[in-house]
Amino acid sequence: MIRLCQRPGASxxxxxxxxxxxxxxxxxxxxxxxRRTLVLRRTAPTLGAFSEAAARLAEGGPAPxxxxxxxxxxxxxxxxxxxxxxxxAHPLVTGGPDLRDAGVYDVTICESFLCPSHAWLDEEEAELTELATGDFHLYGLVVTDVPFLRAALGAVAALTGARVERRHLARPAFREALTRLLALKEELEPGSEGLFGAFRPGRDGEPVPRQIDYQVIDRDRSPYDALLTCVGADPHSGNDLDLLENEVRRRLDACAETLTPLPVQR
Ligand code: SF4
Ligand code: SF4
Incomplete structure (x- = not known):
């Protein structure tokens, strides 16, 4: 089974x-x-103490x-x-007791839940995401949005004629360019379609296709439609289609410029 939550280079x-x-x-x-970490580090590892701390932390946190x-x-x-x-609250962190019952779910749910990306992504895609994002913020945004990840990798492949492989990310310039492309996810308007779109599976469990209503804005379909659709660049979102299209073009070009052909590994 593929593991996505905690990987060596990202979480x-x-x-x-x-x-x-x-x-x-x-x-x-x-x-x-x-803020949470500082409080919980000082909290005794008991269910009672963690429950109290969780309630206080929830009160003082930003509104959802x-x-x-x-x-x-x-x-x-x-x-x-x-x-x-x-x-x-995980036993590997507390050093013994499992305190996840003090959270918003319970131990059983926390232990068993795996998001849909576990079923859709393969190990190579997971590894590419880990290598190209590699931190606490961007990794989670990308790894939970399979259509976006595939659209980004597909757009690079369409432009360069080369499928993105692990070895390509050994090149710092290309890795940086790919990170910038994926970082589009960090720059979307709050509440935009592209932010949480990954959590909209259809009846068959597969993602519901999103689409941009070009007629409404009297425009031809963008050559970057797949990627723009994933980031929610439609008239109904808070994002600006033209602005995002320019950014996508610029960031894809940077990927292409830095992904000069490498010899095939045998
Ligand atoms: S959203 Fe998915 S990858 Fe992220 S922590 Fe949850 S189960 Fe793991
Ligand atoms: S939801 Fe569960 S796994 Fe996530 S932080 Fe809370 S207790 Fe931990």
Whole structure:
């Protein structure tokens, strides 16, 4: 089974409510995770103490963007350097007791839940995401949006004629360019379709196709339609289609310029 939540170079906390706040930007998210981590580090590792701390932390936290989606105050930083996000009530973190019952779900749910990306992504896609994002903020946004990831990798491949492979990311310039392309996810308007679109599966469990209504804005279909659709560049979202299209073009060109052909490995 593919593992996405905690990988050697990146970690995710999306399903614990990591991005469910009006300001989901890196610094705002970091500040909230730091606040929780400092409190929970000083909290005795008992269910009672963690439950009390969780209630206090929840009261003092930012209001959720989507009130019906839970935000767990037990999600924090796992390391001093604040590079890795994770559950501070997990037995591997507390050093023994499992305190996840003090969170917004319970141990059984926390232990068993796997988001749909686990069924859709293959190991190579997961590894590419990890290598190209590699932190507590961008990784979770991308790894939970399979259509966006595939559209981004597909657009690079269409432009260069080369499928993006792990070895390409050994080139710092290309890796940086791909990170910039994926970082579009960090720059969308709060509440935009492209932010949480990954959580809209259809009846068959597959993602519901999104589409841009070009007629409404009297425009031809963009050559970057797949990627723009994924980031929610439609007239109904808070994002600006022209602005996003220019950004996509610029960032894709940078990927193409830095992905000069490499010899095929045999
Ligand atoms: S959203 Fe998916 S990858 Fe992220 S922590 Fe939850 S189950 Fe893991
Ligand atoms: S207790 Fe559950 S919901 Fe809360 S941070 Fe831990 S894993 Fe996430």
């Amino acid at each position: 995710c906390g999306a399903c614990c409510g990591l991005y469910n706040s009006r300001d989901h930007g890196r610094e705002a998210v970091r500040a909230e995770l730091t 963007l989507f009130p019906s989606v839970r935000v767990c105050p037990l999600l924090g930083f796992l390391d001093e350097a604040e590079t890795r996000v994770g559950c501070l």
